[in-house]
Amino acid sequence: MTTYRHFYVKSHAITSPSINLRDLPGSGKRLDIVARCINAAFWLSYGIRKNVVFHTILHGEPNPPIYIRFEGEKLRKVSPDERSIAIFIGKALKKFREDTEIESTPGVFVARKKFHELLEEHKDKNFYLLDEEGEDIGDVEIKKPFFILGDNVDLLPEEKKLLDDYGAQKISIGEKSYLSSHCITIINWWMDRHEH
Amino acid sequence: MTTYRHFYVKSHAITSPSINLRDLPGSGKRLDIVARCINAAFWLSYGIRKNVVFHTILHGEPNPPIYIRFEGEKLRKVSPDERSIAIFIGKALKKFREDTEIESTPGVFVARKKFHELLEEHKDKNFYLLDEEGEDIGDVEIKKPFFILGDNVDLLPEEKKLLDDYGAQKISIGEKSYLSSHCITIINWWMDRHEH
Numbered sequence: 001m002t003t004y005r006h007f008y009v010k011s012h013a014i015t016s017p018s019i020n021l022r023d024l025p026g027s028g029k030r031l032d033i034v035a036r037c038i039n040a041a042f043w044l045s046y047g048i049r050k051n052v053v054f055h056t057i058l059h060g061e062p063n064p065p066i067y068i069r070f071e072g073e074k075l076r077k078v079s080p081d082e083r084s085i086a087i088f089i090g091k092a093l094k095k096f097r098e099d100t101e102i103e104s105t106p107g108v109f110v111a112r113k114k115f116h117e118l119l120e121e122h123k124d125k126n127f128y129l130l131d132e133e134g135e136d137i138g139d140v141e142i143k144k145p146f147f148i149l150g151d152n153v154d155l156l157p158e159e160k161k162l163l164d165d166y167g168a169q170k171i172s173i174g175e176k177s178y179l180s181s182h183c184i185t186i187i188n189w190w191m192d193r194h195e196h
Numbered sequence: 197m198t199t200y201r202h203f204y205v206k207s208h209a210i211t212s213p214s215i216n217l218r219d220l221p222g223s224g225k226r227l228d229i230v231a232r233c234i235n236a237a238f239w240l241s242y243g244i245r246k247n248v249v250f251h252t253i254l255h256g257e258p259n260p261p262i263y264i265r266f267e268g269e270k271l272r273k274v275s276p277d278e279r280s281i282a283i284f285i286g287k288a289l290k291k292f293r294e295d296t297e298i299e300s301t302p303g304v305f306v307a308r309k310k311f312h313e314l315l316e317e318h319k320d321k322n323f324y325l326l327d328e329e330g331e332d333i334g335d336v337e338i339k340k341p342f343f344i345l346g347d348n349v350d351l352l353p354e355e356k357k358l359l360d361d362y363g364a365q366k367i368s369i370g371e372k373s374y375l376s377s378h379c380i381t382i383i384n385w386w387m388d389r390h391e392h
Contacts, residue, residue: 021218025277032277036235040381045348045373080375081221081228082278152241174388177241179276185236185381192370 005191006053006125006146008118009037009180012153014060017094021083028086029060033151035085036181038070040188043080048072049188057115058093067113068092074107115159119166122146127168129160130183134170137190142171147187149180201387202249202321202342204314205233205376208349210256213290217279224282225256229347231281232377234266236384239276244268245384253311254289263309264288270303311355315362318342323364325356326379330366333386338367343383345376 013031024032034056041054054070068089078088092110095102101111119127125146148155148163155163173186209227220228230252237250250266264285274284288306291298297307315323321342344351344359351359369382 022279024279025275032279036232036277039232039375040378043375043378045375079221081232083218083220174385176388178385179235179239179241182236182239182381182385185378186385189370189374189378189382192372 002051004051004053007041007184008055009034009149009151010155011056011058011151012060013058015058015063015066015093017090019086019090021086024086030151031086032082033180035082037184038085039080040181040184042072048075055118065114066096067111069109071107076106116162119162123166127163127166128171129163129168131170132172132175132177134172137171137173140171149183151180198247200247200249203237203380204251205230205345205347206351207252207254207347208256209254211254211259211262211289213286215282215286217282220282226347227282228278229376231278233380234281235276236377236380238268244271251314261310262292263307265305267303272302312358319362323359323362324367325359325364327366328368328371328373330368333367333369336367345379347376
């Protein structure tokens with residue numbers, strides 16, 4: 001049986017289908033972070049991790065919140081560089097429809113969805129919130145994981161409260177504050193090392 | 197006393213100062229890999245790792261080999277996204293001079309240098325070659341490290357022979373083959389966790 005790994009990254013990136021690929025950090029409102037997180041979630045030297053599902057909700061203007069999901073099993077043609085990943089996010093934003101979820105390109109899905117709806121959908125899994133003050137990952141038994149991370153801005157108190165209501169456990173990978181993409185790389189590696 | 201971490205990534209990226217920022221993987225000959233490796237080597241959420249020195253030698257056309265070094269202590273103004281890092285590599289290539297090392301922007305140095313010259317310069321350190329068949333990182337005591345990685349292409353037999361002559365130890369972070377940038381992220385994290 002495949003053990004899936006879910007990652008959610010809250011993003012403040014723009015929800016406009018016109019992304020300026022020359023300025024992902026600025027006018028894209030740190031869309032570069034999301035792109036690097038997707039790289040970290042999926043890529044190995046010789047292929048894509050098929051057991052990973054990556055979720056994000058973009059909270060930037062002009063049309064938030066927009067939910068985007070990448071599924072490793074179905075992903076095709078995306079390259080690991082930031083620009084390529086951002087292009088596929090742009091395609092998702094272009095095909096977004098208010099009333100239904102769309103598969104914008106193979107393995108990439110886009111919909112209107114709020115954070116609490118996402119948690120409700122996945123409540124059969126265990127939520128782990130990355131937090132420097134959480135329990136050390138070495139002391140936690142991770143099962144059916146749904147990892148939650150912020151981008152360069154912390155989650156809101158009400159989001160943390162909601163996670164609390166859903167029984168999320170705070171876990172830490174160390175005292176230093178790492179980039180979200182680096183956290184994902186480390187968690188994937190940690191899981192590779194400890195799953196067997 | 198600061199414990200420095202050196203990383204070297206062999207690259208096949210182009211050595212032309214005219215980099216097409218829209219095509220780092222293609223015409224840039226995987227310059228995106230170098231950019232992500234530099235991101236992995238230096239960035240934390242709130243700053244740059246000052247104890248890291250990153251080395252690469254670009255082996256692509258038209259003017260190989262060109263050596264570039266990033267020093268965490270002196271690095272300024274570079275952002276963590278691939279495009280920004282590639283711009284700084286482009287500036288280094290523009291200021292390259294055949295006869296002497298140049299500091300092209302703060303903390304970025306460029307020179308004509310071959311791999312064996314780099315090893316000779318750093319022979320006071322311990323070379324660790326990342327290799328899936330090496331000794332597990334958990335079983336190795338890492339001191340004064342100078343880590344060696346390839347990009348998407350393996351090192352040449354003569355480079356491995358040279359490393360052998362310099363007493364390099366093969367170390368492994370697992371059975372899977374990880375992206376070079378992910379290896380660097382994991383090694384940095386591993387060192388953070390085990391240095392104290």
